Amino acid sequence: MTPLAPQYTRNAAAGAFDRRLLHRARGASVYIGVCAALGLAQTACVIAGAWLTASLVAGAFAGGQDLAALTPRLIGLAAVLAARALLASVQEAAANRAAAGVKSGLRRQALERLMRLPSGTRHTGETAQLLVRGIDALDAYFARYLPQLVLAALVPAGVLAVMFLAHPPAALVVALTLPLIPLFGVLIGRYTKARAERQWASTSALAHHFADLVAGLPTLKAFGRAGRQAGAIQVTTGEYRRRSMALLRVAFCSALVLELAASLSVAVVAVTVGVQLVEGGLAGQAGLQTALLVLILAPEAYLPLRGVGTHYHASAEGLAAAERVFAILAEPVEPGGDAAPHAGPAALPAAPHLPPPLRRAPTIMFRRTVFGYPGRDPLPEISLTVPAAQTTVLTARSGAGKSTLLAALLGFRRPVTGSIAFDGTDLSGLDPAAVRRSISWLPQRPVLIDGTVADNVRLAVPEDAPDAAVAKAIAAAHAPDARRRVAANGAGLSAGEAARVGLARALLRADLLDTPVLLLDEPTAHLDADTERAVLESLAPYREQRTVLIASHREAVRAIADREVAW
Ligand SMILES: Nc1ncnc2c1ncn2[C@@H]1O[C@H](COP(=O)(O)OP(=O)(O)OP(=O)(O)O)[C@@H](O)[C@H]1O
Structure with missing residues (x-):
């Protein structure tokens, strides 16, 4: 009973x-x-x-x-x-x-x-x-x-x-x-x-x-x-x-x-x-x-x-x-959430009928934007223009809201006040699925699933990615061998290796979906100087013709930026 x-x-x-x-x-x-x-x-x-x-x-x-x-x-x-x-x-x-x-x-x-x-x-x-x-x-x-x-x-x-x-x-x-x-x-x-x-x-x-x-x-x-x-x-x-x-x-x-x-x-x-x-x-x-x-x-x-x-x-x-x-x-789905949020690292493959992405690398604008979490003081107000087709590095102090800001571009966080706009169009007026379709995102803590490194990288796109594309992304991110086993939550990989698998995922998405926006949250956080340099060099072709926003305090990352922003 x-x-x-x-x-x-x-x-x-x-x-x-x-x-x-x-x-x-x-x-x-x-x-x-x-x-x-x-x-x-x-x-x-x-x-x-x-x-x-x-x-x-x-x-x-x-x-x-x-x-x-x-x-x-x-x-x-x-x-x-x-x-x-x-x-x-x-x-x-x-x-x-x-x-x-x-x-x-x-x-x-x-x-x-x-x-x-x-x-x-x-x-x-x-x-x-x-x-x-x-x-x-x-x-x-x-x-x-x-x-x-x-x-x-x-x-x-x-x-x-x-x-x-x-x-x-x-x-x-x-x-x-x-x-x-x-x-x-x-x-x-x-x-x-x-x-x-x-x-x-x-x-x-x-x-x-x-x-x-x-x-x-x-x-x-x-x-x-x-x-x-x-x-x-x-x-x-x-x-x-x-x-x-x-x-x-x-x-x-x-x-x-x-x-x-x-x-x-x-x-x-x-x-x-x-x-x-x-x-x-x-x-x-x-x-x-x-x-x-x-x-x-x-x-x-x-x-x-x-x-x-x-x-x-x-x-x-x-x-x-x-x-x-x-x-x-x-429960009401989020506006435009008819397609699964496939930009998320743990997202399941979505339906193949994807909305069209933004047409070209957009200018992203935050106007007097304030984020908040329940029971917490609001985060500092941000006014910021991320120029189109350039690399901007966010260097604000830890806890200032850099990851929150990146998550907001994907529609995972909404500002309490102020606005976010892509090429002058307010984010709330855009189809969230189309916006996500335009973004490759490396979160600070990529979620890894039980399987091989290749299985994890393949999650980046709804369709089954070709082996050659997966191999290219893995090589560019300097991620571990495609056949390496990964246990749930990334057990079996070091923090730096897990971050590079996450980066390979973002790069595969950029390659296959030709996303005009690249968001990287601490892409080289756990890397030694040599690997960091190699990874940043591999990133160069991916930064061309894309609006790139990177959250990082690392000197080597700041060195590749067209613009550096703190608040
Ligand atoms: N889910 C949450 N619930 C409550 N507070 C949160 C949540 N996520 C983040 N915060 C708070 O919001 C603030 C901004 O967090 P966020 O991760 O965006 O900062 P950050 O600038 O990326 O920090 P870091 O450089 O350390 O990664 C922090 O004070 C954090 O404690």
Whole structure:
């Protein structure tokens, strides 16, 4: 049993039939149709099984029938039981197919939307937890809860109809007490709402904490603080355990309450029928058969509704994750963000239909531009003209906002006040995808992925870059051999090597997309003087006919500048 989730109450009240989930999920409506058909067949099996059992027992004990007379019904009962087992396995197979399709569809949609949202607004650990474990938890919803919901709609109706024909007073008792089960379910759901919200928050906090911890473990070890984290983890996991147990208690209690309500109702039916049997109201083989039929069918009417409550608890986590995925899908994409931001070093290849780049090397102007970060004082105001087709080096002091300024040109940061213009046109009036298409960018800390150096360099362009172009870019950047393995986050490369792989990426982009703007953030930060000189020499042809903006304090870099700017 998994912990509950915030929207338990809302969905419980609404029958937890999430239309958005079914709408988003390709093939889900077919699956619901399959569930309904299987549910009808299962209802028929329940009724037929009950009738055959009652008839067999009444025939054998009250009618004195021998084995030969009973054999056809015995075979019928065996066939019904076999059909129930077959239906259950078909249901399972259909559920697994549907769940797999829905999960991959949701993941794809969420990833596509995440690619179009402004970068840096989500915590990686939390998002990964949502897209992997959270969406996986939808299995319980599709494989168990939805079929149970269909059964809960069909079986009680079928059973009640048969009971009304066989024994109206018993049917009346069942009809009056059946609504108690969903009613109790909704009441319990309301009670658990706040607890479920806290539970989800603590699950997210745990994922958050672990992701940060794993990323920072080498540093923590170096400073002898790794051991201390055990205490912090103990606190976080303790909190998680406490909240999970509180919710599980509620889940067990709710199962108990539903069980009790159903048992009491069945007991009332049993007493009603039993009294009639004793008093002779239900006499002979037919009477016994009716009594048995009613007694066998009564619990079957409650069973699917109780199952809905139980399976809902199991599927609540998946629904909570789906709710968060819908929140991501509803987030507005950044203006013009229809294409993925492929200038980013970790960006996935975008669609091949790229907007046209700026026509030629532009003049870039910052007019009284101020950047800010939440909770921080605004950065100093900048007014700056970056001349077209020249190399400008930004030498402002550390923390003055050089990287922020470069990120702003890609649309990753927006100025609080003031403006940025390309050839006199305000950046806000340009298509961000077209602007990014015009820029080759080396960020200060290039993000490297698991693969070879060549794989990492190839990320620079949406299409598959030819080997020769990759080799040329690697050579120009003096990056390590194309076949060298790189682990996630650049593990296996020195900081200088990682920076040169990032530079090779920017150069490949400049070669293949002929980008008129080149932005380099500390391109030679970790290099020795000889390698730095070699890299800067290789850069010379790339600087021609391009507007080049470099953030660096290095003497050798300043030496190649047409202009130097500080603030
Ligand atoms: N994501 C962020 N959230 C909050 N503050 C930030 C963030 N990124 C940068 N800053 C702050 O904004 C200021 C400018 O940062 P930025 O990286 O642009 O400076 P920089 O001039 O490139 O520095 P350096 O030369 O050290 O690379 C710094 O004070 C930094 O702490």
